[in-house]
Each structure stands twice: as structure tokens, then as C-alpha cells.
Amino acid sequence: MLRRLIAPALALDLLPGMGAASEEGAKAPRAMWTAFECGTYAELARKADRASDHYATGLDAGRRFYAALEAGTITDEELSQHAPMILGSLNAGPSVDFILGRVFHYATDAARSDVSQEDQHGLPLPxxxxxxxxxxxxxKANMLYSAGNCDLL
Known part of the structure; x- marks a missing residue:
């Protein structure tokens, strides 16, 4: 099922300059996770327009990542270097968008915890x-948004 969903995307995004596409695909999971976190910080900081932009960026990066993963252009070494460890437990579902929904849920939940349940050093608060x-x-969300250089995304 996943192969049928991704094949058209491969033809459009990954074939030209396959070496560059491989590197971009390998770095896409970190970009996806960061964009989802920045979107959450923006949302909590009442920057709705920026939140929407970050979520769209994360979705695009996630689709590139799963297309490259399905195409086999990402090595295990690249995965271990660039992909958040949690992705290994979230890569199940009937479609890429379903999986991306799961990733979005976990990334945004982690960002919400950063804001409300952790101190300035990232340690859990009572x-x-x-x-x-x-x-x-x-x-605090605005502070984390700035500290995370989210405006650069």
C-alpha cells in the first residue's frame, strides 16, 4: 500500500539529482519534527499564521522523508544520524498521511510538554x-520559539 502512495511522489521529487535527494530525504525527519515543534510553540504563543506555515513545512518534509525511505535512498547510517528515535515506533499505518498524523501528535505533544511541564533546562517540573x-x-512558548530559531524555518 505504501509503495502505491509514494511512487508518484518519487517521480516528481527524488529522481533529478538522486544524490542530493538522498541527503535531503535523510535530513527531512529532523526538519519535520522541528517544524511540528515550532508550529506548536507558535500556536501557543498566539502566532497562528506562523503555526500554519510550520505545520505545512513539517508535512512536506515528512512526505519527502517517507518517499525517500520507500525508495530506499536513505541508508541505515543516515537514519540513525538524522531521524528522531521515536520515529521507529510510529512507522506503522495504512498510509503516509496516517503515519504523519501519528508523528504530528507525538511532536506537538512533546512541544506542549516543553512549554508547560519542563523548566528552562528541560527538566520535568513537579x-x-x-x-x-x-x-x-x-x-514561555514565545521564548522557546525564539530560542529554537523557528523564524529561520
Whole structure:
């Protein structure tokens, strides 16, 4: 099933300059995850237009990654170097978009936890210290958005 969904994308995106496409495909999972996280930070910081742009960027990167993965143009070494480890447990489903939905869920959930459940060093906060106030959440999300250089995406 996955092969039928990806074959047209391969013809359009991956055939010209196969070496460059391989490298781009190998780096796409990190770009996907980062874009989904930045989209969440933007959403929580009340930057809806930027959130939408980041989510679209993440979706595009994810589709490139799964097309390259299906085409076999990504080596195991490239995967271990560029792909977040969690992807290995999320790569199941009836279609690429289904899998990307699962990845989106986990990436955005991780970003929401960064904002409300972790301190400035990324360590877990006690439940009593979780951020619940919308203004504090927006402020910290904006801080993480800036610190993550999300405007560069």
C-alpha cells in the first residue's frame, strides 16, 4: 500500500539529482519534527499564521522523508544520524498521511510538554508547578520559539 502512495511522489521529487535527494530525504525527519515543534510553540504563543506555515513545512518534509525511505535512498547510517528515535515506533499505518498524523501528535505533544511541564533546562517540573495560565504559556512558548530559531524555518 505504501509503495502505491509514494511512487508518484518519487517521480516528481527524488529522481533529478538522486544524490542530493538522498541527503535531503535523510535530513527531512529532523526538519519535520522541528517544524511540528515550532508550529506548536507558535500556536501557543498566539502566532497562528506562523503555526500554519510550520505545520505545512513539517508535512512536506515528512512526505519527502517517507518517499525517500520507500525508495530506499536513505541508508541505515543516515537514519540513525538524522531521524528522531521515536520515529521507529510510529512507522506503522495504512498510509503516509496516517503515519504523519501519528508523528504530528507525538511532536506537538512533546512541544506542549516543553512549554508547560519542563523548566528552562528541560527538566520535568513537579505537577504543582506546571504552567496552566494562558499568558505564562504564551510567554514561555514565545521564548522557546525564539530560542529554537523557528523564524529561520
Amino acid at each position: 505537577i504543582k508547578d506546571w504552567l496552566l495560565e494562558p499568558e505564562l504559556i504564551a510567554t
